Amino acid sequence: MAAVISLGNRRDATASLPLVRRALKHPTDIDLALEITEALKKLPVGPERDEALTLLKTHPAQAVRQAAARINSAA
Numbered sequence: 001m002a003a004v005i006s007l008g009n010r011r012d013a014t015a016s017l018p019l020v021r022r023a024l025k026h027p028t029d030i031d032l033a034l035e036i037t038e039a040l041k042k043l044p045v046g047p048e049r050d051e052a053l054t055l056l057k058t059h060p061a062q063a064v065r066q067a068a069a070r071i072n073s074a075a
Helices: 002-010 013-025 030-042 047-056 062-074
Strands: none
Touching: 002 013, 002 030, 013 030, 013 047, 030 047, 030 062, 047 062
16 A cells, blocks of 8 residues: 555656556455555546546446546546
8 A cells, every 4th residue: 555655646657557457456455446546646647647547447346436537527
């Protein structure tokens, strides 16, 4: 969890896809996936972040899909 927070704080857009792949690889870890959505909020708007949010909208957990949708609509 600390690594996810740190990557978000670095605001490095290249981290967006690896973060989302991690969330999709472990779909039962809802807390981690929601923390990843928080990290994505901090990343600069751009193609990497957009792709990550699109992928995150396929997460099995409704709360995660909704969080990703809120980020996309706020951008």
